[in-house]
Amino acid sequence: MKHSLFAAFLAVLSMSTPAVSDTEITHTILKFEDLNGWEQDDHGAALEVFQNTCRDLNDPDWTALCNVAAEAGDAKQFFELFFRPVMITNETDGLFTGYFEPELDGSPVRTERYRYPIYQMPKEAKKQRPWLTRREILTSGVMDNRGLEITWVDDPVELFFLQVQGSGRVKYPDGSFIRVGYGGANGHKYRSIGQELVRRGTYQAHQVSAQVIKNWVRRNPEAGRELLFHNNSYVFFREVSEVPAEKGPLGAMNRSITTMRSIAVDPLYTPLGAPVWIEKGGRYPLNRLMIAQDTGSAIKGAQRADIFIGTGDEAGQIAGRIKDPGRLVVLMPIQRAYALLPESVQ
Known part of the structure; x- marks a missing residue:
């Protein structure tokens, strides 16, 4: 096994990688011993998640490593042999938040209880940018009698936060599920209703969380409805029930993401599919290799x-409490890692 790994390693080194020319970004190559907690992590779990999406990467550097990953017997050795940790920084400080997949109660047909529709995207919304605002979509009747309803849920507040998350599961009375994923948006800029409550003086910034907002809207139904209209952005969905209920929702790579091993990143800096070592501070520190x-x-x-916490209310409560400092270190293919450095230090 070690011989085949080394042969693949030589193949990776022979590939060329374009250098990054953005002078506002700093790249620093670290050693694996610089990663706090590296020795204690479950590298096999990270490797399994990496394999779930690496075959979708078209770049030759990553394709070669994906082929090697399929045969890797020692996950820790695989990452240490073929990657180098790269600290990528710009003007922003490290910040970790959490996200989750909501689970709503619903029905395939409208009833007195289940009367709030999850809509698929109308054709005209795809052509006109921006399209109607949230208020106009929900009050003008433009969506009526068009068969655009995917399913129906019982709580407009949970539906609003489903749109914030972008995907979720809907549980039917018989115990079955359907899953919905992001299907498009109306083109209006997202406006935070939490920030609006702070602006009004209703809460201080440190008091605001998803649960606090939900409780306020439910205590103040009329004013709450108006608060939700403050956000002109409206998200449409598509059914993605081909993803089994026991698997995570689809991420940006159109593959299921994994609880506590998948993160959302800014692809302008971090390649989708890349392993990323995170060191999160806060009340519950976390040092872990994510993808x-x-x-x-x-x-x-x-x-x-953004760390994917999981599915359901408990995951949502945990995710809502995460807003912690820390650092991200991207594991890059060796040749690509060194190509990112300025010529003066190569």
């Missing part, structure tokens, strides 16, 4: 990541 398999509209910067 960059998703993106998010709020995930901007070289040192910014």
Whole structure:
């Protein structure tokens, strides 16, 4: 096994990689011993997640490593032999948040309880940018009698936060599920209702969380409805029930993501599919090798990541409490890692 790994290693080294010319970005190559907690991690779990999406990478550097990964017997050796840790920084500090897959109660048909529709995207919304606002979509009747409903749920507040997350599961009364994924948006800029509550003086910034917002909207139904309209952005969905219920939702690579091993990143800095070592501070520190398999509209910067916590209310509560400092270190193919350095230090 070691001989085949070394042969593949030589093949990777022979490939050329273009250098990054953006002078506002700094690349620093670290050693694996510089990664706090590296020796203690479950590298096999990370390798399994890496294999889930690496075959979708078309770049020759990554394709070669994916082929080797399929035969790797020692996961830790695989990462140490073929990658180098690269610290990529710009002007942003390290920040970790969490996200999750909501689980809503619903029905395949409208009933008195289940009367809030999850819509697929109308054709005209794909052509006109931006299209109607959230308020106009929900109050003008433009969506009525067109068969655009995928399913129906019982809570408009949970539906709003489903749109924030971009994907979720809907549980039917008989115990079956359907899964919905992001299907497009109306083209309006996202406006935070949490920030709006802070602006109004209803809460201070440190008090705001998804659960606090939900509780306020439910206590104040009329004002709450208006608060939700503050966000002009509206997300449409598509059914993705071909993804088994026991697997995670589809990420930006159109593959299921994995609880506590997948992160959303800014692809301008971190390649999708790349292994990323994270060192998260805060109340519950976490040092772990993750795989960059998703993106998010709020995930901007070289040192910014969203950790996928899992599915359901408990995961949502945990995700809502994560807002911690730390650092991200991207594991890059060796040849590519050194190509990122300025010529003066190569």
